[in-house]
Amino acid sequence: DVVMTQSPLSLPVTLGQPASISCRSSQSLVDSDGNTYLNWFQQRPGQSPRRLIYKVSNRDSGVPDRFSGSGSGTDFTLKISRVEAEDVGAYYCMQGTHWPLSFGGGTNVEI
Amino acid sequence: QVQLVQSGAEVKKPGASVKVSCTASGYTFTTSSITWVRQAPGQGLEWMGWISAYDGNTNYAQKLQGRVTVTTDTSTSTAYMEVRSLTSDDTAVYYCARGGRGPDYWGQGTLVTVSS
Numbered sequence: 001d002v003v004m005t006q007s008p009l010s011l012p013v014t015l016g017q018p019a020s021i022s023c024r025s026s027q028s029l030v031d032s033d034g035n036t037y038l039n040w041f042q043q044r045p046g047q048s049p050r051r052l053i054y055k056v057s058n059r060d061s062g063v064p065d066r067f068s069g070s071g072s073g074t075d076f077t078l079k080i081s082r083v084e085a086e087d088v089g090a091y092y093c094m095q096g097t098h099w100p101l102s103f104g105g106g107t108n109v110e111i
Numbered sequence: 112q113v114q115l116v117q118s119g120a121e122v123k124k125p126g127a128s129v130k131v132s133c134t135a136s137g138y139t140f141t142t143s144s145i146t147w148v149r150q151a152p153g154q155g156l157e158w159m160g161w162i163s164a165y166d167g168n169t170n171y172a173q174k175l176q177g178r179v180t181v182t183t184d185t186s187t188s189t190a191y192m193e194v195r196s197l198t199s200d201d202t203a204v205y206y207c208a209r210g211g212r213g214p215d216y217w218g219q220g221t222l223v224t225v226s227s
Contacts, residue, residue, distance in 0.1 A: 001173060037212040041156070048206060048220055049148075049156065054213040092156050096212030099170045101146075106155040 002027050002095055006104035013087075013109055019080045021107045023093035028073045030097070037096030040069055040078045044089040052091075053078065085111065113137040115207055115218035122224045123197050130193040131221045133207030140164050140188035146214045147181055147192045149203040157203075161211045162190060197225045 003026040013019045029036045040053040051060050053069035056076060066081040080087055088111055093104040118132040133145060147159040160171040162181040169181055180193045190207055205221045208214030 039213045043156075048217040049208075050217070051213065051215050054215075060215065090155070094156075094158070094213075100172050101158045101161070101170075101211070103148075103156045103158055 001100055002029075002098045002102050004093055004095055004102050004104035006091075006093060006107050008107060009105070010108045010110065013080075013083045013111060015085060015111060016082050019083050019087075019109065021078045021091055021093075021109075023071075023076045023078070023104050025074045025076075025095055027098060029076075029095050030073065035097075036072065038069075038071070038076050039094045039096060040067075041092045041094060042087075042089055043092065044086075047089075049092065080109075083109070083111075113209065113216045115209060115216055117205075117207060117218040117221045120222040120224070122226065125198055125225055125227055127197050127225075128193060128195045129197060129201075129223050130191055131205050131207075131223070133190045133192070133218050135188045135190070135209065138209070140183075141185055143209050144211045145181070145183065145190040146208045146211055147179075147190075148206045148208060148214075150206070150220075151200075151203045154203075159205075160192070163211075164190070194223075197223075199225050201225050 005024045007022045038056045041049040043049045057069045090106045144163045146161045160181045162169045182191045202225045208217040
């Protein structure tokens, strides 16, 4: 099974400053169809997860453009260009290439 | 708009089974799939399994194989997830979500508490 490793576990941030979360997979996430199925989810306290990014770098509708995803192969990054108070919560990467699918352990973003 | 509405909270004794439902609306159910994810108290997200609403194909997390079954009822656009032989380790919020490789819309979650 593919293991997804996120770092850091906890990320103290300053409002208005950038933040970055790393996600590494134990195998390449490039699928036989040429796509790389790497997603990023945000979970605010007490809420259901919300998808922010799919296929490495595609932002979902309604997601602020301060969120961006990048990477390839086994190494991926979620960046927040300028952290806002509403960005507090947990962030998870998830791979959708190899069955069974799997999530990273999560990163808690706190002000 | 796409909505996934899950059944209410459950309290079960160890050894019992639980079946959680997830009713979809706002899209054609059989054109997509449903993913099930759970989250133990204070823990991260755990991928449990997936079912295609088109042809009923399934895939399960290895650690849950044999104890979890996911099904769909296309006549009511509802997906079900059953967990058998419950232990305290199964206490969690259970989520359904639309899609497989990148679930986009999520249900509100169902709290399942296993306690004697």
